[in-house]
Each structure stands twice: as structure tokens, then as C-alpha cells.
Amino acid sequence: MPERKEIIIKDDAYSLAGTGADLVVSAALESVQQTGRFTLAVSGGSTPRAMHRSLGREPCLSQIPWPGVHIFWVDERCLPGYDPASNYGRARHDFLNRIPVKEDQIHPMPVDLPPEEGAEKYQDEISSIFKIGGNDFPDFDLIFLGLGLDGHVASLFPGQKVLAEKEKWVAAVKGGDPDVRRLTLTLPVLNEAHRIVFLVSGKDKAPAVKTVLEVDEENLPAQMIQPRTGRLIWLLDREAASMLS
Numbered sequence: 001m002p003e004r005k006e007i008i009i010k011d012d013a014y015s016l017a018g019t020g021a022d023l024v025v026s027a028a029l030e031s032v033q034q035t036g037r038f039t040l041a042v043s044g045g046s047t048p049r050a051m052h053r054s055l056g057r058e059p060c061l062s063q064i065p066w067p068g069v070h071i072f073w074v075d076e077r078c079l080p081g082y083d084p085a086s087n088y089g090r091a092r093h094d095f096l097n098r099i100p101v102k103e104d105q106i107h108p109m110p111v112d113l114p115p116e117e118g119a120e121k122y123q124d125e126i127s128s129i130f131k132i133g134g135n136d137f138p139d140f141d142l143i144f145l146g147l148g149l150d151g152h153v154a155s156l157f158p159g160q161k162v163l164a165e166k167e168k169w170v171a172a173v174k175g176g177d178p179d180v181r182r183l184t185l186t187l188p189v190l191n192e193a194h195r196i197v198f199l200v201s202g203k204d205k206a207p208a209v210k211t212v213l214e215v216d217e218e219n220l221p222a223q224m225i226q227p228r229t230g231r232l233i234w235l236l237d238r239e240a241a242s243m244l245s
């Protein structure tokens with residue numbers, strides 16, 4: 001694991017969500033001040049939902065420089081937005097409907113296409129915002145990741161060949177819970193981020209957190225998150241951190 005990783009342990013899920021939201025505010029203010037924009041990629045699942053709700057309420061609503069914000073997804077299940085398992089659908093309900101941004105600042109993954117086509121289309125959409133070509137990788141200002149019980153991250157599951165992807169920015173995969181077709185950002189893109197925050201909560205995640213942070217030879221997808229130059233922050237609640245040495 002890179003030596004630059006920072007571990008922050010909060011008392012409970014509520015303060016975890018608040019700290020995650022605070023990280024969004026500080027990264028957004030810094031990024032917009034430096035480059036005029038803030039590119040954020042969010043994960044799905046249940047853990048980030050409390051933080052997402054905070055982004056759609058005060059004080060975040062007034063603190064974040066929304067006109068410069070672009071919101072992307074780390075991964076998406078290839079399901080319609082109304083499906084309760086849709087990461088975009090849940091985010092729309094949790095905060096997108098409450099934040100003052102234009103539709104062209106929100107970039108859901110295109111799940112209405114055959115997955116391989118959707119992956120290519122999403123790379124084009126990312127490219128149009130970052131204004132870079134396929135030889136580079138987009139450097140997101142902040143990426144939030146969850147941790148699966150099996151050590152997966154995004155929709156990068158153990159043993160899948162997508163873990164060896166070195167060129168594509170977005171890949172079409174299948175797996176997870178629900179076990180469906182998915183689109184996911186690939187490791188080169190994730191590791192190009194300026195800031196990566198793992199947001200992990202709950203006792204059930206404690207074994208995976210311990211293995212990922214303390215058992216290097218497991219070579220789990222979450223252990224392949226090694227930002228090339230960016231910050232790696234593990235934001236845990238006390239239960240998720242309870243098995244760490």
C-alpha cells in the first residue's frame with residue numbers, strides 16, 4: 001500500500017458522513033480556485049448515501065462552488081434509473097435533485113446502450129470535460145470509493161481480467177450484488193485522481209478493512225488503489241476500523 005495513505009477514524013456513521021461531506025467542500029473550493037472546476041466521481045452502494053444527503057443540505061449547499069462542479073460515477077449497474085439498485089437513481093433521490101447545477105454538469109453512465117458501447121461513450125463524455133485524448137488519463141479532483149466484503153472496489157471484482165486493463169478508461173463487466181452487467185472506471189483512471197477517499201462503515205467491513213490495510217500479499221482490487229501522485233484517505237467509522245492492529 002502507498003506510504004501516502006491517511007487513515008481517519010470517526011466515532012460513528014453519522015460523523016463519517018459529515019467528514020466525507022467536509023472533504024467534498026474543501027476539495028471543491030481548492031479545485032475551483034486552482035482550475036475553475038471540480039470533478040467528482042461518486043460510488044454506489046449504501047455507505048455514501050448519508051454523505052450524499054449532506055451535500056444536498058446546508059451548510060454544504062452554500063459552501064460548495066456549484067457552477068464549477070461536474071459529477072461523474074465510479075461505476076453503475078446497467079439498470080434503468082428508476083431501479084432501486086441504480087447508483088444514479090439513488091443519487092438523484094439523495095442529493096442531485098437538491099443541488100443548484102445544470103443537467104450538463106451531471107454525467108450518469110449510459111446504461112441504455114449495449115455495455116461495451118456505453119463504456120466507449122462514457123470515455124468520450126469524460127474526455128469532453130477533461131479535454132484530453134485517449135493517451136492520457138483523466139485526473140479527477142476527488143473520487144469516493146466503497147469497499148466490498150470481498151475487497152472489491154468500484155465494479156472491479158477479485159480475479160476479473162478488467163484488473164489488468166491498462167488503456168481503457170471505462171470497462172463493461174459483470175458481477176457483484178446484484179450480479180448484473182456494469183460499467184466501471186478502470187484502475188489507471190482511479191489511480192490518476194488527485195484525491196481518493198475510501199468511505200467504509202460498519203462491523204461487517206472490519207475483516208476486509210484489516211486484510212486490505214494489513215495483509216499486502218492478498219492482492220485484492222482495493223489494494224490496487226495506489227494513486228500515482230494523489231492523496232489516499234481511508235475514512236472509517238470505529239466499527240469498520242475495529243480489527244486494525
Ligand code: 6PG
Nearest residue numbers: 043044045046047146147148154
Ligand atoms: C457498487 C459500488 C460498490 C460499493 C461496494 C460497497 O456499485 O456496488 O460502487 O463498489 O462501493 O460494494 O457497497 P456498500 O456501501 O453498499 O457496502
